[in-house]
Amino acid sequence: MRRALTILAAALAQGLAITFGLFLIFGAIPGDVVDVWASAGDLDAAQQAALRAELGLDQPSWRRFLAWVGAALAGDLGTSQRFGQPVGPMLWDAAQASLQLGALSGGMGMLLAFGLCLAQAAGSRTARLAVEAINLWSIALPTFCVGVAALLMFSVWLGWLPAIGGLLAPVIILGIDNAGQLAKPLSEEVAEVAALPHVMAARARGLSPLWLARWHILPLAAPVAVSLSGVMLAGLLGGTLTMELLFGLPGLGALVLNGIQGRDQPVVLAGLVVAALAIVLVNALTSLALAALDPRQRWRE
Amino acid sequence: MIPRRILPFLAAPPAMAQAGPRRGILRYATLGLDTADPHRHTGSIAVQQAYVEALTSIGPDGGVEPFLAERFSLSGDGLIATFHLRPGVMFHDGSVMDAAAVRANIERVRDRIRGGWLAGAMRLITAIETPDAGTVTLRLSQPYAPLLTSLSELWIVSPRSPGWDGTITRPAGTGPFLFGQWQPNLRLQAPANPHYWRPGQPQLEAVHFDLRGDVDKGIALRAGDLHVADVAQDVATQLRADPRFVVQGLRDTTWYFLAFNNRRPRPPFDNPLVRRALGHVLDKPGFMRFVAGEAGVVTNQMVAPGNLYFDQALHEADPYRAPDLDQARALLREAGVDPGRTAIEMVSWQEPYAQAAVQMVRRLGFRVTHTPLDDIGAQRRLGQYDWDICCMASGPRADVFLRWVRLMSDGPNPVLWGGIQDPELDGMIRAAAAEPALEPRRAKYAQAWARVAEKHYFLVLGHAANQIAWRREVRGFTTGFTWSPHRADGGIAATSLG
Numbered sequence: 094m095r096r097a098l099t100i101l102a103a104a105l106a107q108g109l110a111i112t113f114g115l116f117l118i119f120g121a122i123p124g125d126v127v128d129v130w131a132s133a134g135d136l137d138a139a140q141q142a143a144l145r146a147e148l149g150l151d152q153p154s155w156r157r158f159l160a161w162v163g164a165a166l167a168g169d170l171g172t173s174q175r176f177g178q179p180v181g182p183m184l185w186d187a188a189q190a191s192l193q194l195g196a197l198s199g200g201m202g203m204l205l206a207f208g209l210c211l212a213q214a215a216g217s218r219t220a221r222l223a224v225e226a227i228n229l230w231s232i233a234l235p236t237f238c239v240g241v242a243a244l245l246m247f248s249v250w251l252g253w254l255p256a257i258g259g260l261l262a263p264v265i266i267l268g269i270d271n272a273g274q275l276a277k278p279l280s281e282e283v284a285e286v287a288a289l290p291h292v293m294a295a296r297a298r299g300l301s302p303l304w305l306a307r308w309h310i311l312p313l314a315a316p317v318a319v320s321l322s323g324v325m326l327a328g329l330l331g332g333t334l335t336m337e338l339l340f341g342l343p344g345l346g347a348l349v350l351n352g353i354q355g356r357d358q359p360v361v362l363a364g365l366v367v368a369a370l371a372i373v374l375v376n377a378l379t380s381l382a383l384a385a386l387d388p389r390q391r392w393r394e
Numbered sequence: 395m396i397p398r399r400i401l402p403f404l405a406a407p408p409a410m411a412q413a414g415p416r417r418g419i420l421r422y423a424t425l426g427l428d429t430a431d432p433h434r435h436t437g438s439i440a441v442q443q444a445y446v447e448a449l450t451s452i453g454p455d456g457g458v459e460p461f462l463a464e465r466f467s468l469s470g471d472g473l474i475a476t477f478h479l480r481p482g483v484m485f486h487d488g489s490v491m492d493a494a495a496v497r498a499n500i501e502r503v504r505d506r507i508r509g510g511w512l513a514g515a516m517r518l519i520t521a522i523e524t525p526d527a528g529t530v531t532l533r534l535s536q537p538y539a540p541l542l543t544s545l546s547e548l549w550i551v552s553p554r555s556p557g558w559d560g561t562i563t564r565p566a567g568t569g570p571f572l573f574g575q576w577q578p579n580l581r582l583q584a585p586a587n588p589h590y591w592r593p594g595q596p597q598l599e600a601v602h603f604d605l606r607g608d609v610d611k612g613i614a615l616r617a618g619d620l621h622v623a624d625v626a627q628d629v630a631t632q633l634r635a636d637p638r639f640v641v642q643g644l645r646d647t648t649w650y651f652l653a654f655n656n657r658r659p660r661p662p663f664d665n666p667l668v669r670r671a672l673g674h675v676l677d678k679p680g681f682m683r684f685v686a687g688e689a690g691v692v693t694n695q696m697v698a699p700g701n702l703y704f705d706q707a708l709h710e711a712d713p714y715r716a717p718d719l720d721q722a723r724a725l726l727r728e729a730g731v732d733p734g735r736t737a738i739e740m741v742s743w744q745e746p747y748a749q750a751a752v753q754m755v756r757r758l759g760f761r762v763t764h765t766p767l768d769d770i771g772a773q774r775r776l777g778q779y780d781w782d783i784c785c786m787a788s789g790p791r792a793d794v795f796l797r798w799v800r801l802m803s804d805g806p807n808p809v810l811w812g813g814i815q816d817p818e819l820d821g822m823i824r825a826a827a828a829e830p831a832l833e834p835r836r837a838k839y840a841q842a843w844a845r846v847a848e849k850h851y852f853l854v855l856g857h858a859a860n861q862i863a864w865r866r867e868v869r870g871f872t873t874g875f876t877w878s879p880h881r882a883d884g885g886i887a888a889t890s891l892g
Contacts, residue, residue, distance in 0.1 A: 124770035132773040133428075137806040140508055176578035177429060177561055186577065244610075248617035256617035257609050341609040343580045350608070351579045356770050 097381055104377040111369040112362070116158045119353075119361055125150050126174040126356045148174055161362060171359035175352075180363045183348065188367060191344035194336065195329050197264045202271025203322060209272070210279045214287060214310045215302035224276045231273025236332060239266050240339040257341030267332055271325050275318070282317045286310045316387040323379030327372045416586050416599045418891030423604035423611055424624040424862065425877055427582055430573065431562040432549035433503050439547075440877035441603050444584045444886060445486070446549035446567030449477050449496065449530075450542050451882035452792050452875045454645050456702060458542040459882040462491065462550055462568060463530075472537030472830030477530045483591045485552035486573070487566035493524035498553040500532070515544050537828045539835055543793035569880060570596040570887035579605055590887070597870075597890040601879075615639065615863055621891070622864040622871060627686045630861035638866050643689065643859025645875040646790035647698040649797075650685060652676065652751055653786065653852035657779040657813030662736055667729035669850035672783070673714040674722035675758050676751070678855050684750045686858035695843065696797050698857035702832075703794050705840055714853060722758055733759035739781040740764045743772050751785040751855075776809035786810045789860065790876045794839070798823045801846065814851050867892045 127144045130136055136144070145151045149160070164171060170180040205227070212220035243266060248256035286292060292309045300309075334346030341347075345364050352360035425440035432446045451461040460466060463477035483491040504516035518541075521533040534541070551558075552566040565573050568591065571584035582603040586596045604620060611623035615633070625633065625641070633639040652672070654663050662668040682690030694712040697703045726733060738755065742748030744766045752764045767775055776784060788810060791797055800808050802820045819842060826838035846852075862873050871889040874881045 122771070123767070124774035128770045128773040128777075130428075131777075131807050132769050135512075135806055137804050140806070143508065173578065175428060177431075178578055183578065186580075244613055244617075248619075249613055252617065254617075255619050256614045257604070257606070257619045338608055341604075341606055341614070343577070343606075347606070347608070348579070351606075354607075354768060354770070355579075 096384060100377045100380050104373040107373050108366070108370045111373070112162070112366050113158065115365045115369070116154070116161070116362060119358060120154050122353065122356065124356050126358070129175060129355050161359070165363070165366070170363045173352075173357050173360050175355045175357040175360075180359050183360060184345075184363050184367060187343060187345045187348040187364065190342055191330075191333050191337070191346065194260065194263060194267070194333050194342060194344060195326075197260070198267030198333075199271060199326055199329050201264060201268030202275060202325065205268065205272035206275035206279055207318070209276050210283050210314070211306050211311070213280050214283045214306040221280070224280045227269055227273040228277040229273075231270045236266050236270050237335045237339065239270075240336060244339065258343075259340055260342070263333075263336035263340045263342065267329065267336055270332065271329065274328070275321050275325055278321055279314065279318055282314045283310055286313045289313070316383055319382050319386060320379055323375055326375045326379075330368055330372055416597060418598055420598050420601045420622065420868065420886060420889060420891060421604060421620045422601055422622045422879060422886065423606070423609075423614070423620050424622075424879070426579065426605045426607060427576065427603065428578075429561070430565060430576060431557065432551055432565050432567065433499070433507050434561065440879060441582060441605070442549065442565075443569065443878045443880040444571040444601055444603070445569040445573040445587075446551055446565055447569050447880075448546050448549050449479075450546040452543060452546050452878070453881075453883055454872075454875060456646060456875050458546065461546070461882045462496075466542065468542070468830065470830070472539070472541075472828075473534050475532045475534070475541060477532075479528045479530065480591065481528060483568050484589055485554075485566045485568055486587060487552050487554055489552050489554055489566075490527075491550060491552075491568050492527040493530045494527070495553055496530045496550055497522045497524050499550050500530075500548065502553075502558070503548055512544060512547060515540065516548070537830045539827050539829055540793040540795040543795075546792055571601055571880075574600070577605075579607070581605055592887065595887040597888070598886070601886055615865065618865070621868050622862065625861050625863045627689065627858065627861060630689075630863060631687055633863045639863050640866065640868075641861055641863045642873045643861050644790050644873050644877065645859070646701075647691070647857035647859045648787050648789045649696055649698075649857050650681070650747065650785070650787045650855040651811075651852045652855060653784050653810060653812045654850070655779055655781055655783070655812045656851050657815060660782060662729065662731045663782050665729050665731070666850055667725045668731055669853075671722040671725035671729070671731075671758065672755065673850070673853050674718045674725065676714060676754050676853060676855065677717040678715060680717075681747065681750050681754070682856035682858065685747045685856070689861075690856055690858045692856040694847070694854045696854065697794060701794075703836060703839055705843070708840070708843065708847075717754075719757065726758065734761070737761045737763060738783060741772060741775050741781045741784045742766050742786065744768060745787075747787075748785045755783070773809065777813075779813060784810065784812070785855075792876055795823075795827050798826070798839070798842070801851070811852055816845075816849070816851075819845050819849075 127141050127150065131141055149157060170184060172179055173183060209220045209224050213224060243262045244256055247254040247262060254262055287310055292305065295305055295309050333344055336342065337344040337346045338350065345368055349361055349364035352364060427441040432442050447462050449461060449463040451459045453459045462480055462483060464480040466475065466477045468475050479493060479496065485491055500516060500519065500522055503513055504519060507513040515538060518534045518536060518538050519532050520535045523531040525531065549567060551562060555562045555564060555566045557563040570587055570590045572587050574583035574585050576582045582605060583600060584603065585600040586598060590596060611620060612625050612629035614620040615623050630641045634641045654669060678692045682692050691698050692715065693699065693709050694714065695704060695709060738760045740752060740762055748766055752762050756762050800811055801814050802823055803815050803817065808814060822838065822842035822845060826835055826842060829835040829838055864871055869890045869892045872884045874885060879886045
């Protein structure tokens with residue numbers, strides 16, 4: 094319990110530090126939302142100054158940060174400066190799209206990686222080759238390039254998939270990429286575990302390969318799988334961005350990028366903070382899961 | 395499916411126009427939508443015309459056409475404008491579009507909207523008279539030639555629209571489509587207005603505006619995800635060769651220019667000889683070919699050939715129509731400037747054409763530091779006036795005055811043209827805008843242009859039209875003078891899907 098609290102407290106501190114860092118970085122980008130309107134051509138200098146005062150953009154950054162954090166902690170993420178819409182619903186819509194893509198591709202990646210490693214532990218040569226193949230694929234082919242190729246082939250040439258807003262292509266591309274990152278270290282761990290004396294003894298007793306994999310190999314390889322999944326999930330949050338942009342999915346990445354382009358500070362901050370907190374949360378959950386799975390972690394305390 | 399929240403609009407009872415069979419959802423993607431309040435329309439010039447209309451409309455040649463006003467007249471002295479409203483037009487919320495509603499809209503823009511050239515122009519209106527429900531008379535404090543074209547962007551919204559007293563959140567206009575569900579930067583779903591005043595229109599079930607700026611529209615058009623979209627010049631060239639598409643430019647053009655820092659000019663560009671030298675080093679035909687291929691037009695004016703205000707004689711007398719490096723070097727020698735020792739700060743957007751301009755300036759030997767910035771970064775940097783030259787472009791406008799206004803001391807937004815401070819030029823532009831008759835107005839604008847050319851505030855490189863492409867199954871669609879998708883002469887109301 095104490096360990097869980099420590100992990101969560103550290104996560105919270107990280108979250109706050111990241112938020113402040115993001116605020117400073119956003120402040121360093123030249124221009125603000127009034128420049129966005131001015132660039133559309135309709136504001137003279139006096140009108141711009143009045144709008145800045147109205148939006149509080151003429152205040153020092155620490156004051157704006159405190160005001161924003163105060164409101165955010167009270168559950169008010171503010172109003173989009175550019176669109177005049179509340180940030181909460183915009184963020185929720187975007188987070189749903191990102192979660193959908195992340196969950197589907199992450200789930201597919203894990204299923205594929207675990208399935209192949211189980212099959213490999215059960216002695217399948219094809220599975221071992223497949224692990225090598227998807228590992229090479231994920232290292233050698235950036236998802237962005239595969240995405241462009243998929244767009245040209247399946248959307249433009251064959252006309253099977255939509256070019257914007259389609260989920261199938263990005264889920265498969267990210268899923269294979271995740272599986273490739275996960276499967277190789279996992280399969281090595283599986284091979285190591287398979288060579289342990291008690292597993293060899295079990296095999297010598299004539300236990301079926303599936304039984305061996307499920308009851309003797311997987312439990313020992315699971316902690317590695319969990320920590321790898323943590324890294325993968327954190328990476329997935331970043332990885333969805335390119336897919337969102339390429340396939341026109343209205344996710345968190347697209348929301349934040351558009352927010353940056355439009356200097357929409359409340360949207361950018363809320364989006365980045367949610368993403369950062371999600372990564373911190375995934376890391377914390379991974380640590381907790383590891384502690385639960387591997388008794389040695391608890392003994393170390 | 396039609397979102398639930400627009401159902402109240404559909405419940406509006408009057409059946410003005412007989413409903414034809416409406417089929418298909420048009421997926422349309424050009425520019426974005428920044429606000430639901432049509433009177434605060436900064437930067438939202440290509441979407442909201444679907445659900446709101448104005449008294450006038452800009453025709454394909456840039457002239458003014460009747461729209462919600464079925465006819466209008468201007469007194470000889472330009473001080474009284476009378477509009478006779480189209481009878482029987484209803485707002486989407488079921489209320490009547492009448493003189494009181496029009497008056498309320500003009501007053502809202504004039505008295506309650508702070509930013510914008512339109513609000514400024516409306517302040518010239520000293521009295522709004524409504525002798526009967528179908529007539530509106532405007533009295534002006536001084537003649538203002540762009541009045542009728544300006545009114546094409548003063549959208550008439552029902553004063554009962556939610557948010558009228560602050561920021562309108564659900565505009566009830568008179569347009570062929572309704573303001574449906576809006577997700578900023580993503581989409582606007584605009585279902586057909588079943589009670590639209592023009593019989594037989596709209597023919598579509600709905601228009602879905604794709605507001606994402608970062609999708610590859612060329613690919614989306616080819617994949618059939620979009621029906622109509624704006625495309626880059628190179629994509630336009632490819633699509634023209636493909637029988638599945640139609641490509642047409644906007645009728646008004648985007649103009650490209652190289653401007654000097656006029657607000658705080660620094661050496662060597664405080665010397666007119668150096669500005670002239672730069673004029674001679676620019677390869678305008680090469681630049682425009684780079685921008686738009688064969689569709690690029692080389693000229694030295696802010697409007698393209700064919701425009702009402704284009705001056706053929708001035709065009710032919712352009713001293714910089716072709717590059718002349720020897721002349722440029724001679725001018726630099728005369729000015730005593732050694733380009734090899736002269737550093738130049740150049741600002742631009744992140745556009746390839748700016749690179750072409752940089753290379754041309756470097757041919758003289760100048761040490762150019764080029765800072766390409768995104769729209770907003772450039773806006774901020776240009777406003778600091780700590781640079782020497784910039785290479786920019788500016789798009790279609792409903793009236794030529796809206797191009798001229800950027801050259802005035804107060805702008806609005808004069809930064810792209812280096813923040814010119816020239817009271818004499820201000821006076822010339824004001825005099826032209828206050829001239830009700832066309833020919834004298836043309837002459838006055840020409841005088842102002844002569845001053846701009848003489849002072850070398852900026853150098854025009856040429857013009858190219860923004861390109862709109864649509865799939866062959868889209869019937870009846872045409873481009874307009876500006877980005878507007880719906881006009882008196884056509885657009886999405888007259889469009890069907892085959």
